Amino acid sequence: MTAQLSGAGPVPAAPRTAGPPAPPPRRRHSGRPVWAGRPSTSLTIGKGFVLALLVAAVLVPLWTVLVTSLASRGTIDDAGGMVMIPREIDPSAYITIFSGGDVTQAVWISTLVTVLGTTVSLVLTVLAAYGLSRPGSVAHRGLLFYFLLTFLIFPGLVPSYLVVTGLGLKDSIWSLILPSAISVFNLVVIRAFFMNVPAELLDSARIDGAGELRILTRIVLPLSKAVIAVVGLFYAVGYWNAYFNAVLYIDSNDKFPIQRVLQSYILAGQSPNVSGASVSLPGVTAYPPTLAVKMAVVIVTVIPAVIIYPFVQRHFTKGVITGAVKG
Template sequence: MAASRAPWMEKPGPLTRAAKVLAIAIIVMLMLYPFAYVIFASLTPPGETLRLGLIPTDWTLDAYRSVLSGRIIPRALMVSIGITAVGTVLSVAFTTMLAFGLTRTKDIPGSKGVLYVVLFTMLFGAGLIPNFLLVKELGLLNSYWSLLLPGLISAFNMLVVRNFFMQIPAELTDSARIDGASDRQVFVRIMLPLSKAVIAVIALFYAVGYWNAFFNALIYIQDTSKWPIQLVLNTYAVQGSPISQIENPNAAGSMTPQAIQMAIVVLATVPILCVYPFAQRFFTKGVLTGAIKG
């Protein structure tokens, strides 16, 4: 007599499949509607309405022309792109190097203590005022480094990479060392090529974090010319500061404030959204392999 299978292992019936498809479709619509509304609202000229609460009766790119004809939005986009690119490269480099060093806790004296210190940062934070005083004493105020150095290494990302490294067979690294390879050569020629999936995942995590960074810029950056796009978005779209301060007055006068605000939101969202397709195929493999040991 065949052993009975668990209910969740049985093939679902037609009604169950239809209910799953309907539920997924509803969830997708609920997720996409706000983003679609922002895009269509940014394309709506003055006096026009959105049919069915979403589709405009007419289209125009005047809001984007107005935003991009100014100086602050294009400059803020370039600042965010630069911070995201440089910060992601530095964070991935230092995270992988630290993770590689902490995989050899038996060989390197004091490495366990360093690991405990890193783990401790996941449970306790110094707070806003000590962090501000530290950045000030280091002379980083009003500098792009104040947006890079405080969050250079994430303890969570480091642990994910470390667990991934520890699953690589020790025979590979031992044979390389027998052949005369140094630790740097083992790291560059063996560990990194075998870790493309997890590196892509943490690079995506870091890139999203740097792109969405808002609070650090608000605290550490007083020069408006160094503001990233998220801080500009908060100032001119969320707080509703006068649009004429950043846009071409002639172009902005033909657009509603809502269309200008929605255009800024789209410009602040689309660049980082384009990164996901390139890292998506590594995402599941990298997270599961790096987070599970054994």
């Protein structure tokens, strides 16, 4: 019996009991969030379609206004109003508004207010922001709270009018500048940017004998070109597009800015008052249609912002995000 067992082959192993199925292999995680992955084709097409609609919503009205401003009287009469498809170019509307009258004077007033107001606002905002960005400045917290309080409490239209009138600014160019000289939002943005300047750099300048004004002009401002350019653009566009202060404080027609003239033409329905209404050029209408003159004024009000924006665009993202997020 023993011999039989010893001569026998190997004993087969006992069969394994069936266990739970093995889990499927895990997919390797790319380490990127969902929004950083490659978008699907349908999503890309959808984004492109939405962007195309937004661009068309901006360009089509602007194109219509531009074509109408260059259209002749016959083209406007045939279209029954606004023109979308140009047939002939008639620059008489632009020649008319720049040959004298209210529009020419208004463009000069708006340019003066924009340049002077942007300069005054930038100087005041930069000085206030630098003082509030230094922890050891006099009444630092109190002044900062006073500025931030204007976000919640607005004095009202009547008190503002009484203050401007009481200071003798009524019917003056300064009434278009001083009431809106400092924007608290721009002040907070520049202050946050100034607070990110390394304190060691400022301390080393003080050790070398530099005063606060010299530190601001030689160190802080050269490091803050991006935010200064963006805030300057905000101020310039704001002054150029403002018309409500002119409605309140300006009584003389020769001191109206271009937006106030445009408001009287478009909303109030007044006829453009120009001294050079007769145009004597080959192939140009002698008296441009009123609608073409109005649309030409609209183009004149839009062109400066379109020209300035590309030069400031490269600073836009850096200036706003850095100044608004940090600090």
